[in-house]
Amino acid sequence: MINIAVLGYGTIGAGVVEVLEVNKKIIAHHAGYEINVKYVLDLRDFPNDRIQEKIVHDYNIILQDPQIKIVVEAMGGINPAYEFARKALESGKSVVTSNKELVAKHGAELLKLAKESSLNFLFEASVGGGIPIIRPLNRSLTADVITEISGILNGTTNFILTKMQMEGLPFDAVLKEAQERGYAERNPEADVEGHDAGRKIAILSSLAHGLQVDYDKIYTEGITKITDIDVKYAKYLDASIRLVATCKTVEAGTYARVSPMLLDSDHPLADVYDVYNAVHVKGNMVGSLKFQGQGAGKLPTASAVVGDIVDAAKHPHINIPMYWDEQKLELLDIDLVPVKFFVRVIGDINENREKIDNLYGNVKYVLIPSLVNEFAFITEEFTEKEHREKLSNIINVVSKIRTTL
């Protein structure tokens, strides 16, 4: 039997306890030991819940109990999660977490600490919820140079964009519904401004390149400026608007970015709907791979956490190598990143056409009959800086979205 402690009895913590209970037998078979939750750390008490007998309020009880081999951090945020994770590793306990903030910020350091102590720091659930992506990146795709890793990594924004697409509603109305249904937080900034996706692509990029990618260095643009008119154009073009987090290597270097993208219908991420997540990986040998599943939710996320608990239980004094050094990956300046834009302009196409043609050369114009006094065009590939210079000459640009069209 292996004893573990769960930190935080919120959605994920409760999910972990539930998965360990429901699938007790098969989990014991895979781990080689029965997994026993000895403590659950929470500030609250749960007087009408069987969990109450395991509740402790003092983390030192867990740290000082030599029976505890694995600590499951399910609290979220940096404080005190970071300190608790570090102390667990320093006390000879492996750590499993679903906390993308913690992993994005302190992943390299905690991995190093785990390695030095022949322990493990595992975080499959921190990106893509139940989708196995951390372990495949780290242990399967070891023969490839990863040239691109792109994903739909935030279920809330994908729900909003899907709903806008299906029902033609404006952003604010859909956000309100998402909040009412519990898919979006009351303060939705981390989701809709792209910060959550940014932390997740920082983790994936770091693992794909073996070097630290800081999430605050990643160009991040949210979906709050996407309007129902933009979505109308997308539908007219048989395309989809998605919040895409990407890390890609091009001739000029490797860049990372989170932004809305207008995706053509053949793009691997175009058909990812609702709260689903997907990760698209390109390797120089394996070609294109896609991993899709439930990127959030109590049980899928808990399933990934428990998968890591099993792995930690199977490797009690063996560090599973992970390639993520503290050294920084040099990212290409966003100004130098090549990209195509979809650009919407208010005004008459005939009065603007000559100027646009002179600035851009070849563009594809889009006119929707029912939309008067506006038009759109799709550019060829230029750098972000070149686009900014060109577009500064065009009056009344009302939206511009990066595109694969």
Add this chain to the structure above:
Amino acid sequence: MINIAVLGYGTIGAGVVEVLEVNKKIIAHHAGYEINVKYVLDLRDFPNDRIQEKIVHDYNIILQDPQIKIVVEAMGGINPAYEFARKALESGKSVVTSNKELVAKHGAELLKLAKESSLNFLFEASVGGGIPIIRPLNRSLTADVITEISGILNGTTNFILTKMQMEGLPFDAVLKEAQERGYAERNPEADVEGHDAGRKIAILSSLAHGLQVDYDKIYTEGITKITDIDVKYAKYLDASIRLVATCKTVEAGTYARVSPMLLDSDHPLADVYDVYNAVHVKGNMVGSLKFQGQGAGKLPTASAVVGDIVDAAKHPHINIPMYWDEQKLELLDIDLVPVKFFVRVIGDINENREKIDNLYGNVKYVLIPSLVNEFAFITEEFTEKEHREKLSNIINVVSKIRTTL
């Protein structure tokens, strides 16, 4: 440095040598050692190829060289692959293979042998080519009871069915083109009769349940009877015909089957085109997951083989646990498997309707205006045996295809 030997310098063997060469640096970084191909076993000589200096014709040279730690079996077939794999393990060398016949037939036994000797027998490339699926099943989804695993596991038949769908051509014409383009063998039986997919689903089912599933016990039906008229119905219904290999647990038990399926457009496997492969996994906690990528081809398959070589190199005297006992999984008799059918009938619908309604109760009729003197219907769920009995009463049934519609 770790020395390895490659058995067979065909497409996969040459791909393995190429991947190890092109990505030498990153592979060494992941493995912790440089990987050196010391021998390539082949009956042939390659006088104008640099590989010639490594070619040996006698397997004993490899077996007797204590420097060789890993043997890569890339010959295919059972003989002599099985004997060679067994002898390698008996000589203290780990074995990596892409050979689904070998793995489906002798996987459990070779895993046991590897475990007893603290070696590894790895076979990520045997199913789904470059798609990571064996390792995620074995090492990520350890917290779940797998209730279904279904896949498009054969690129040749998927290319044929996609082409029939896109171009409305009959089976024979498309098969001929696939043979000319090298996508289908001159003797296409293993692919088009479903035997290749059957071996692959046998491997996945065995790993999902931890027990042996014999591929010759799996109900297998190929695509040779699928006509361009069937495809016309599929398009009319906004559905797709795919060769689906599945292992699913229902109330009555667990069944395994390979057969053409008429899939509704929302089915996770409906949008898998051309030579792509995909695997859809359902777990009782994680929900629905989909893994998609290139299921065949020299470099994607070699990428998976080299990923296993890296894993074997990282675990020189440590057996990586795999859950696949020699004990058989009891499969539900195919007669008792519940299924819906799409049924095509030659004749007038009005002359048949009463009989069909009496036999089946609720069915959905399908009439395509341009097809005279025939119609189709889609049943509700009954067992295979019940369907057989009911359909024996209907004259002129020209095709029946299992369906999710």
